[in-house]
Amino acid sequence: xxxxxxLKAVRKMHGLSQRELAKRAGVTNSTISMIEKNSVSPSVSSxxxxxxxxxxxxxxxxxxDIDVIAKEPVIYRAEExxxxxxxxxxxxxxxxxxxxxxxxxxxxxxxxxSDTGEEMLSHxxxxxxxxxxxxxxxxxxxxxxxLSPGDSYYFESSRPHRFRNTGEEDCRLISCTTPAxx
Amino acid sequence: xxxxxxLKAVRKMHGLSQRELAKRAGVTNSTISMIEKNSVSPSVSSxxxxxxxxxxxxxxxxxxDIDVIAKEPVIYRAEExxxxxxxxxxxxxxxxxxxxxxxxxxxxxxxxxSDTGEEMLSHxxxxxxxxxxxxxxxxxxxxxxxLSPGDSYYFESSRPHRFRNTGEEDCRLISCTTPAxx
DNA sequence: TGTGAGTGTTCATTATATGTAACATTAAAC
DNA sequence: GTTTAATGTTACATATAATGAACACTCACA
Numbered sequence: 001x002x003x004x005x006x007l008k009a010v011r012k013m014h015g016l017s018q019r020e021l022a023k024r025a026g027v028t029n030s031t032i033s034m035i036e037k038n039s040v041s042p043s044v045s046s047x048x049x050x051x052x053x054x055x056x057x058x059x060x061x062x063x064x065d066i067d068v069i070a071k072e073p074v075i076y077r078a079e080e081x082x083x084x085x086x087x088x089x090x091x092x093x094x095x096x097x098x099x100x101x102x103x104x105x106x107x108x109x110x111x112x113x114s115d116t117g118e119e120m121l122s123h124x125x126x127x128x129x130x131x132x133x134x135x136x137x138x139x140x141x142x143x144x145x146x147l148s149p150g151d152s153y154y155f156e157s158s159r160p161h162r163f164r165n166t167g168e169e170d171c172r173l174i175s176c177t178t179p180a181x182x
Numbered sequence: 183x184x185x186x187x188x189l190k191a192v193r194k195m196h197g198l199s200q201r202e203l204a205k206r207a208g209v210t211n212s213t214i215s216m217i218e219k220n221s222v223s224p225s226v227s228s229x230x231x232x233x234x235x236x237x238x239x240x241x242x243x244x245x246x247d248i249d250v251i252a253k254e255p256v257i258y259r260a261e262e263x264x265x266x267x268x269x270x271x272x273x274x275x276x277x278x279x280x281x282x283x284x285x286x287x288x289x290x291x292x293x294x295x296s297d298t299g300e301e302m303l304s305h306x307x308x309x310x311x312x313x314x315x316x317x318x319x320x321x322x323x324x325x326x327x328x329l330s331p332g333d334s335y336y337f338e339s340s341r342p343h344r345f346r347n348t349g350e351e352d353c354r355l356i357s358c359t360t361p362a363x364x
Numbered sequence: 365t366g367t368g369a370g371t372g373t374t375c376a377t378t379a380t381a382t383g384t385a386a387c388a389t390t391a392a393a394c
Numbered sequence: 395g396t397t398t399a400a401t402g403t404t405a406c407a408t409a410t411a412a413t414g415a416a417c418a419c420t421c422a423c424a
Contacts, residue, residue, distance in 0.1 A: 001240075017370075019370085019371080019372090027412080028412070028413055028414070029372080029373095030372095030375095030412075030414080031411080031412055032372095033372060033374085034373090035411095036372090037372095040410075040411050041225040041226050041228070041410085041411080042226055042412090043222075043223040043224065043225050043226070043411070044185055044223050044225070044226060044229055045223035046411080046412075047226055048183075058183075058240075059241060062244065094310050094312065094334040094335070094336050102307070102308045102360045103285065103310060103358060103360050105310035105311070105312070105334070105336060107312060107334070124242070125284070128276050128287035128358065130276065130356055132356070150289075152276040154276050154287060174312055174314070176285060176287055176310065176358035178284045178285050178360050199400075199401065199402085200401080200402065201400085201402090209382080210383055212382075212385095212402095212404080213381080215402060215403060215404085216382080216403090216404095219402095219403085222381050222382080223381080224382090225381070228381080228382075
Protein backbone atom coordinates (compact mmCIF):
# COMPACT_ATOMS: atom_id res chain seq x y z
CA UNK A 1 0.00 0.00 0.00
CA UNK A 2 1.69 3.16 -1.25
CA UNK A 3 0.42 5.92 1.05
CA UNK A 4 2.42 8.61 -0.74
CA UNK A 5 1.20 7.77 -4.21
CA UNK A 6 -2.35 7.52 -2.97
CA LEU A 7 -2.28 10.89 -1.28
CA LYS A 8 -0.80 12.43 -4.40
CA ALA A 9 -3.47 10.85 -6.59
CA VAL A 10 -6.26 11.93 -4.26
CA ARG A 11 -4.89 15.45 -4.07
CA LYS A 12 -4.46 15.77 -7.84
CA MET A 13 -7.92 14.33 -8.35
CA HIS A 14 -9.27 17.24 -6.36
CA GLY A 15 -7.14 19.74 -8.24
CA LEU A 16 -5.14 20.90 -5.24
CA SER A 17 -1.47 21.85 -4.97
CA GLN A 18 0.55 20.72 -1.98
CA ARG A 19 0.45 24.23 -0.56
CA GLU A 20 -3.25 24.66 -1.16
CA LEU A 21 -4.07 21.36 0.52
CA ALA A 22 -1.64 22.17 3.32
CA LYS A 23 -3.38 25.47 3.98
CA ARG A 24 -6.83 23.89 4.03
CA ALA A 25 -5.70 21.03 6.23
CA GLY A 26 -3.63 23.07 8.65
CA VAL A 27 -0.36 21.29 7.99
CA THR A 28 2.74 22.46 6.16
CA ASN A 29 3.47 21.91 2.51
CA SER A 30 6.71 20.17 3.36
CA THR A 31 4.82 17.60 5.36
CA ILE A 32 2.74 16.79 2.33
CA SER A 33 5.80 16.67 0.12
CA MET A 34 7.50 14.24 2.48
CA ILE A 35 4.43 12.04 2.77
CA GLU A 36 3.97 11.87 -0.98
CA LYS A 37 7.59 10.95 -1.50
CA ASN A 38 7.24 8.30 1.20
CA SER A 39 10.13 9.92 3.05
CA VAL A 40 8.03 9.67 6.18
CA SER A 41 5.22 7.52 7.44
CA PRO A 42 2.68 10.05 8.66
CA SER A 43 1.02 9.60 12.01
CA VAL A 44 -2.62 8.71 11.91
CA SER A 45 -3.51 12.11 13.31
CA SER A 46 -1.51 14.05 10.76
CA UNK A 47 -2.79 11.96 7.87
CA UNK A 48 -6.30 12.51 9.13
CA UNK A 49 -5.65 16.23 9.43
CA UNK A 50 -4.21 16.29 5.94
CA UNK A 51 -7.20 14.45 4.50
CA UNK A 52 -9.58 16.85 6.22
CA UNK A 53 -8.48 19.42 3.64
CA UNK A 54 -9.80 17.29 0.79
CA UNK A 55 -12.06 16.32 2.62
CA UNK A 56 -11.83 12.55 2.81
CA UNK A 57 -12.14 10.03 5.62
CA UNK A 58 -9.44 7.56 6.53
CA UNK A 59 -11.72 4.71 5.48
CA UNK A 60 -12.11 6.21 2.04
CA UNK A 61 -8.42 6.90 1.82
CA UNK A 62 -7.48 3.32 2.54
CA UNK A 63 -10.28 1.68 0.61
CA UNK A 64 -10.61 3.83 -2.48
CA ASP A 65 -9.07 2.13 -5.42
CA ILE A 66 -7.00 4.74 -7.19
CA ASP A 67 -5.62 2.22 -9.60
CA VAL A 68 -6.94 2.31 -13.09
CA ILE A 69 -10.32 0.69 -13.19
CA ALA A 70 -9.50 -2.43 -15.10
CA LYS A 71 -11.65 -3.42 -17.98
CA GLU A 72 -13.60 -5.80 -15.81
CA PRO A 73 -16.56 -7.70 -17.18
CA VAL A 74 -19.89 -6.13 -16.34
CA ILE A 75 -22.57 -8.69 -17.00
CA TYR A 76 -22.90 -12.36 -16.22
CA ARG A 77 -25.28 -14.49 -18.27
CA ALA A 78 -27.52 -16.88 -16.38
CA GLU A 79 -26.15 -19.88 -18.25
CA GLU A 80 -22.55 -18.83 -17.75
CA UNK A 81 -22.76 -18.49 -13.99
CA UNK A 82 -20.43 -20.91 -12.32
CA UNK A 83 -22.19 -23.04 -9.76
CA UNK A 84 -20.48 -23.71 -6.47
CA UNK A 85 -21.62 -26.18 -3.90
CA UNK A 86 -21.40 -25.87 -0.15
CA UNK A 87 -22.82 -29.17 1.02
CA UNK A 88 -26.03 -29.56 -0.96
CA UNK A 89 -26.54 -25.80 -1.17
CA UNK A 90 -25.88 -24.35 -4.61
CA UNK A 91 -24.42 -20.87 -4.98
CA UNK A 92 -23.82 -18.88 -8.13
CA UNK A 93 -21.46 -16.00 -7.48
CA UNK A 94 -21.86 -12.85 -9.57
CA UNK A 95 -18.54 -11.21 -10.40
CA UNK A 96 -16.44 -14.12 -9.23
CA UNK A 97 -13.63 -13.43 -11.69
CA UNK A 98 -13.28 -9.78 -10.72
CA UNK A 99 -9.96 -8.81 -9.17
CA UNK A 100 -11.37 -7.06 -6.13
CA UNK A 101 -14.92 -6.96 -4.98
CA UNK A 102 -16.54 -5.20 -2.06
CA UNK A 103 -19.48 -7.60 -2.09
CA UNK A 104 -20.45 -11.19 -2.73
CA UNK A 105 -23.67 -11.08 -4.71
CA UNK A 106 -25.18 -14.54 -5.06
CA UNK A 107 -28.02 -16.58 -6.44
CA UNK A 108 -28.46 -19.43 -3.99
CA UNK A 109 -30.62 -22.55 -4.08
CA UNK A 110 -31.39 -24.44 -0.88
CA UNK A 111 -32.74 -27.90 -1.71
CA UNK A 112 -35.46 -29.32 0.52
CA UNK A 113 -33.94 -30.14 3.90
CA SER A 114 -30.64 -28.33 3.32
CA ASP A 115 -29.06 -26.52 6.20
CA THR A 116 -25.91 -24.48 6.87
CA GLY A 117 -25.54 -26.59 10.00
CA GLU A 118 -26.18 -26.59 13.71
CA GLU A 119 -22.92 -24.78 14.31
CA MET A 120 -24.05 -21.21 13.75
CA LEU A 121 -22.15 -19.08 11.25
CA SER A 122 -20.49 -15.88 12.44
CA HIS A 123 -18.10 -13.64 10.55
CA UNK A 124 -17.25 -10.03 9.80
CA UNK A 125 -19.55 -7.84 7.75
CA UNK A 126 -23.20 -7.52 6.90
CA UNK A 127 -25.54 -9.55 4.78
CA UNK A 128 -28.89 -9.12 3.12
CA UNK A 129 -31.09 -11.24 0.91
CA UNK A 130 -34.54 -11.83 -0.52
CA UNK A 131 -36.40 -15.08 -1.02
CA UNK A 132 -37.47 -15.51 -4.63
CA UNK A 133 -39.07 -18.96 -4.41
CA UNK A 134 -39.86 -21.50 -1.71
CA UNK A 135 -39.58 -20.88 2.01
CA UNK A 136 -36.55 -20.31 4.19
CA UNK A 137 -35.96 -20.68 7.88
CA UNK A 138 -33.48 -18.11 9.14
CA UNK A 139 -32.06 -18.14 12.65
CA UNK A 140 -30.25 -15.02 13.90
CA UNK A 141 -29.15 -15.04 17.51
CA UNK A 142 -31.93 -16.75 19.42
CA UNK A 143 -34.66 -15.74 17.01
CA UNK A 144 -36.06 -18.01 14.30
CA UNK A 145 -37.75 -16.48 11.27
CA UNK A 146 -39.67 -18.04 8.39
CA LEU A 147 -39.45 -16.26 5.08
CA SER A 148 -41.66 -16.59 1.99
CA PRO A 149 -41.07 -15.21 -1.51
CA GLY A 150 -40.62 -11.45 -1.36
CA ASP A 151 -39.54 -11.52 2.29
CA SER A 152 -36.03 -10.35 3.03
CA TYR A 153 -33.43 -9.95 5.76
CA TYR A 154 -30.53 -7.71 6.69
CA PHE A 155 -28.24 -8.33 9.68
CA GLU A 156 -24.66 -8.07 10.95
CA SER A 157 -22.81 -11.23 9.99
CA SER A 158 -21.15 -11.32 13.40
CA ARG A 159 -24.49 -12.33 14.87
CA PRO A 160 -24.70 -16.12 14.90
CA HIS A 161 -26.88 -17.23 11.98
CA ARG A 162 -28.14 -20.29 10.17
CA PHE A 163 -30.12 -20.93 6.99
CA ARG A 164 -32.38 -23.95 6.49
CA ASN A 165 -34.96 -25.03 3.96
CA THR A 166 -37.68 -26.61 6.08
CA GLY A 167 -40.23 -26.39 3.28
CA GLU A 168 -41.34 -28.84 0.63
CA GLU A 169 -39.80 -27.27 -2.45
CA ASP A 170 -36.40 -25.83 -3.30
CA CYS A 171 -35.78 -22.36 -1.93
CA ARG A 172 -34.15 -19.76 -4.15
CA LEU A 173 -32.51 -16.76 -2.53
CA ILE A 174 -30.76 -13.74 -3.95
CA SER A 175 -28.30 -12.48 -1.39
CA CYS A 176 -25.42 -10.15 -0.84
CA THR A 177 -22.66 -9.91 1.73
CA THR A 178 -20.04 -7.31 2.36
CA PRO A 179 -17.12 -7.67 2.42
CA ALA A 180 -16.85 -10.36 -0.24
CA UNK A 181 -16.67 -13.78 1.38
CA UNK A 182 -16.76 -15.92 -1.74
CA UNK B 183 -12.50 8.52 16.30
CA UNK B 184 -10.79 6.93 19.31
CA UNK B 185 -7.89 4.97 17.84
CA UNK B 186 -6.72 3.74 21.24
CA UNK B 187 -10.08 2.41 22.34
CA UNK B 188 -10.61 0.76 19.00
CA LEU B 189 -7.26 -0.99 19.05
CA LYS B 190 -7.92 -2.19 22.57
CA ALA B 191 -11.37 -3.48 21.62
CA VAL B 192 -10.04 -5.22 18.53
CA ARG B 193 -7.20 -6.77 20.48
CA LYS B 194 -9.45 -7.96 23.31
CA MET B 195 -11.92 -9.30 20.78
CA HIS B 196 -9.17 -11.55 19.50
CA GLY B 197 -8.13 -12.59 22.99
CA LEU B 198 -4.63 -11.15 22.81
CA SER B 199 -2.57 -9.41 25.49
CA GLN B 200 -0.52 -6.36 24.61
CA ARG B 201 2.65 -8.43 24.75
CA GLU B 202 1.21 -11.27 22.70
CA LEU B 203 0.00 -8.92 20.00
CA ALA B 204 3.28 -7.04 20.15
CA LYS B 205 5.22 -10.24 19.53
CA ARG B 206 3.05 -11.28 16.61
CA ALA B 207 3.15 -7.83 15.08
CA GLY B 208 6.83 -7.17 15.59
CA VAL B 209 6.37 -4.06 17.74
CA THR B 210 6.92 -3.57 21.45
CA ASN B 211 4.31 -3.87 24.15
CA SER B 212 4.91 -0.31 25.28
CA THR B 213 4.03 0.96 21.84
CA ILE B 214 0.71 -0.80 22.09
CA SER B 215 0.16 0.48 25.60
CA MET B 216 0.82 4.05 24.51
CA ILE B 217 -1.43 3.75 21.47
CA GLU B 218 -4.28 2.32 23.51
CA LYS B 219 -3.99 5.09 26.06
CA ASN B 220 -3.94 7.63 23.24
CA SER B 221 -0.65 8.95 24.59
CA VAL B 222 0.63 8.85 21.04
CA SER B 223 -0.79 8.97 17.55
CA PRO B 224 0.85 6.00 15.86
CA SER B 225 2.31 6.35 12.41
CA VAL B 226 0.39 4.66 9.67
CA SER B 227 3.18 2.16 9.22
CA SER B 228 3.33 1.20 12.89
CA UNK B 229 -0.43 0.93 13.18
CA UNK B 230 -0.43 -1.23 10.09
CA UNK B 231 2.35 -3.36 11.53
CA UNK B 232 0.46 -3.64 14.81
CA UNK B 233 -2.74 -4.70 13.05
CA UNK B 234 -0.85 -7.32 11.06
CA UNK B 235 -0.63 -9.30 14.28
CA UNK B 236 -4.40 -9.57 14.52
CA UNK B 237 -4.56 -9.70 11.46
CA UNK B 238 -6.71 -6.81 10.30
CA UNK B 239 -6.47 -4.31 7.49
CA UNK B 240 -6.46 -0.57 7.98
CA UNK B 241 -9.76 -0.34 6.17
CA UNK B 242 -11.34 -2.77 8.58
CA UNK B 243 -9.78 -1.01 11.52
CA UNK B 244 -11.21 2.35 10.57
CA UNK B 245 -14.57 1.09 9.38
CA UNK B 246 -15.43 -1.67 11.82
CA ASP B 247 -18.14 -0.61 14.15
CA ILE B 248 -17.05 -1.66 17.61
CA ASP B 249 -20.08 -0.10 19.18
CA VAL B 250 -22.63 -2.41 20.62
CA ILE B 251 -24.66 -4.06 17.92
CA ALA B 252 -28.04 -2.52 18.45
CA LYS B 253 -31.05 -4.74 18.53
CA GLU B 254 -31.84 -4.01 14.93
CA PRO B 255 -34.67 -5.73 13.10
CA VAL B 256 -33.58 -8.69 11.01
CA ILE B 257 -36.37 -9.54 8.63
CA TYR B 258 -38.61 -7.48 6.41
CA ARG B 259 -41.93 -8.90 5.24
CA ALA B 260 -42.83 -8.48 1.59
CA GLU B 261 -46.04 -6.62 2.46
CA GLU B 262 -44.27 -4.34 4.94
CA UNK B 263 -41.61 -3.14 2.55
CA UNK B 264 -41.87 0.56 2.03
CA UNK B 265 -42.07 1.46 -1.63
CA UNK B 266 -40.09 4.43 -2.86
CA UNK B 267 -40.41 5.97 -6.27
CA UNK B 268 -37.68 7.50 -8.35
CA UNK B 269 -39.56 8.74 -11.38
CA UNK B 270 -41.73 5.78 -12.39
CA UNK B 271 -39.20 3.29 -11.05
CA UNK B 272 -40.27 1.57 -7.84
CA UNK B 273 -37.71 0.61 -5.21
CA UNK B 274 -38.21 -1.33 -2.02
CA UNK B 275 -35.27 -0.89 0.31
CA UNK B 276 -34.40 -3.74 2.67
CA UNK B 277 -33.16 -2.52 6.05
CA UNK B 278 -34.16 1.08 5.49
CA UNK B 279 -34.78 1.74 9.17
CA UNK B 280 -31.40 0.44 10.29
CA UNK B 281 -29.07 2.98 11.86
CA UNK B 282 -26.05 2.24 9.74
CA UNK B 283 -25.84 0.04 6.72
CA UNK B 284 -22.91 -0.91 4.54
CA UNK B 285 -25.20 -1.79 1.65
CA UNK B 286 -28.43 -0.80 -0.05
CA UNK B 287 -30.21 -4.04 -0.89
CA UNK B 288 -33.25 -3.42 -3.06
CA UNK B 289 -36.16 -4.96 -4.90
CA UNK B 290 -36.72 -2.73 -7.90
CA UNK B 291 -39.42 -2.66 -10.55
CA UNK B 292 -38.84 -0.89 -13.85
CA UNK B 293 -42.15 -0.36 -15.65
CA UNK B 294 -42.21 -0.64 -19.44
CA UNK B 295 -40.34 2.31 -20.90
CA SER B 296 -38.81 3.48 -17.63
CA ASP B 297 -35.31 4.87 -17.67
CA THR B 298 -32.82 6.32 -15.20
CA GLY B 299 -32.26 9.04 -17.77
CA GLU B 300 -29.93 10.10 -20.53
CA GLU B 301 -27.64 11.75 -18.03
CA MET B 302 -25.58 8.76 -16.95
CA LEU B 303 -25.33 7.97 -13.24
CA SER B 304 -21.92 7.94 -11.60
CA HIS B 305 -21.09 7.69 -7.92
CA UNK B 306 -18.79 6.03 -5.41
CA UNK B 307 -18.94 2.33 -4.70
CA UNK B 308 -19.88 -0.87 -6.45
CA UNK B 309 -23.18 -2.35 -7.47
CA UNK B 310 -24.56 -5.72 -8.46
CA UNK B 311 -27.93 -7.08 -9.37
CA UNK B 312 -29.90 -9.88 -10.98
CA UNK B 313 -32.93 -9.69 -13.22
CA UNK B 314 -35.81 -11.72 -11.83
CA UNK B 315 -38.46 -10.93 -14.43
CA UNK B 316 -38.71 -9.01 -17.70
CA UNK B 317 -35.76 -7.62 -19.59
CA UNK B 318 -33.39 -4.82 -18.76
CA UNK B 319 -31.12 -2.66 -20.85
CA UNK B 320 -27.98 -1.73 -18.96
CA UNK B 321 -25.46 0.76 -20.26
CA UNK B 322 -22.04 0.92 -18.58
CA UNK B 323 -19.50 3.24 -20.12
CA UNK B 324 -19.98 2.90 -23.87
CA UNK B 325 -21.29 -0.65 -23.72
CA UNK B 326 -24.98 -1.54 -23.87
CA UNK B 327 -26.14 -4.86 -22.44
CA UNK B 328 -29.51 -6.60 -22.53
CA LEU B 329 -30.33 -8.79 -19.54
CA SER B 330 -32.98 -11.49 -19.20
CA PRO B 331 -34.18 -13.24 -16.03
CA GLY B 332 -31.23 -14.89 -14.29
CA ASP B 333 -28.71 -12.56 -15.91
CA SER B 334 -26.77 -10.31 -13.58
CA TYR B 335 -24.22 -7.51 -13.43
CA TYR B 336 -21.45 -6.21 -11.22
CA PHE B 337 -19.54 -2.97 -11.86
CA GLU B 338 -17.90 0.03 -10.20
CA SER B 339 -20.51 2.70 -9.67
CA SER B 340 -18.04 5.37 -10.77
CA ARG B 341 -18.41 4.07 -14.32
CA PRO B 342 -21.22 5.99 -16.01
CA HIS B 343 -24.32 3.80 -16.06
CA ARG B 344 -27.98 3.78 -17.01
CA PHE B 345 -30.87 1.38 -16.57
CA ARG B 346 -33.82 1.15 -18.98
CA ASN B 347 -36.69 -1.20 -19.52
CA THR B 348 -36.95 -1.46 -23.30
CA GLY B 349 -39.10 -4.61 -23.10
CA GLU B 350 -42.82 -5.18 -23.18
CA GLU B 351 -43.43 -6.16 -19.56
CA ASP B 352 -42.34 -4.81 -16.19
CA CYS B 353 -38.78 -5.67 -15.23
CA ARG B 354 -38.04 -6.79 -11.69
CA LEU B 355 -34.50 -6.55 -10.41
CA ILE B 356 -32.90 -7.48 -7.11
CA SER B 357 -29.86 -5.32 -6.59
CA CYS B 358 -27.30 -4.23 -4.09
CA THR B 359 -24.95 -1.29 -3.83
CA THR B 360 -22.16 -0.54 -1.43
CA PRO B 361 -21.88 1.82 0.31
CA ALA B 362 -25.55 2.41 1.06
CA UNK B 363 -26.96 5.08 -1.25
CA UNK B 364 -30.59 4.87 -0.20
C1' DT C 365 14.83 39.04 -21.03
C1' DG C 366 13.32 39.65 -16.82
C1' DT C 367 9.72 39.39 -13.10
C1' DG C 368 6.35 37.27 -10.28
C1' DA C 369 3.41 33.75 -8.77
C1' DG C 370 2.93 29.26 -8.93
C1' DT C 371 4.89 24.49 -8.41
C1' DG C 372 7.56 20.59 -5.57
C1' DT C 373 11.88 19.73 -2.87
C1' DT C 374 15.36 20.10 0.81
C1' DC C 375 17.72 21.36 5.28
C1' DA C 376 18.18 22.36 10.13
C1' DT C 377 15.37 22.63 14.20
C1' DT C 378 11.75 21.17 17.04
C1' DA C 379 8.27 18.04 18.40
C1' DT C 380 6.74 13.44 18.75
C1' DA C 381 6.71 8.46 18.49
C1' DT C 382 9.16 4.07 19.43
C1' DG C 383 12.35 0.78 21.80
C1' DT C 384 14.53 -0.85 26.04
C1' DA C 385 14.18 -1.89 30.53
C1' DA C 386 12.32 -1.13 34.56
C1' DC C 387 8.06 -0.91 37.65
C1' DA C 388 3.52 -2.11 40.03
C1' DT C 389 -0.46 -5.15 40.06
C1' DT C 390 -3.06 -9.32 39.65
C1' DA C 391 -4.08 -14.30 39.69
C1' DA C 392 -2.84 -18.96 40.05
C1' DA C 393 0.24 -22.69 42.05
C1' DC C 394 2.56 -24.69 45.66
C1' DG D 395 2.33 -16.58 52.62
C1' DT D 396 5.51 -16.84 48.95
C1' DT D 397 6.64 -17.68 44.33
C1' DT D 398 5.84 -17.44 39.47
C1' DA D 399 4.11 -15.83 35.38
C1' DA D 400 1.09 -13.10 33.48
C1' DT D 401 -0.92 -8.49 33.01
C1' DG D 402 -0.65 -3.07 31.85
C1' DT D 403 2.10 1.20 32.84
C1' DT D 404 6.03 4.26 33.00
C1' DA D 405 11.02 6.70 32.34
C1' DC D 406 14.65 7.62 29.60
C1' DA D 407 17.28 7.28 25.35
C1' DT D 408 16.90 6.98 20.50
C1' DA D 409 14.68 7.20 16.11
C1' DT D 410 11.44 9.44 13.32
C1' DA D 411 8.08 12.84 11.81
C1' DA D 412 6.56 17.79 11.48
C1' DT D 413 7.73 22.61 11.13
C1' DG D 414 9.59 26.89 9.06
C1' DA D 415 12.59 28.85 5.85
C1' DA D 416 15.15 28.42 2.30
C1' DC D 417 15.94 26.52 -2.58
C1' DA D 418 15.33 25.37 -7.66
C1' DC D 419 12.12 24.99 -11.22
C1' DT D 420 8.18 26.08 -14.59
C1' DC D 421 4.96 28.96 -16.78
C1' DA D 422 2.61 33.18 -18.04
C1' DC D 423 3.10 37.92 -18.93
C1' DA D 424 5.11 42.23 -19.80
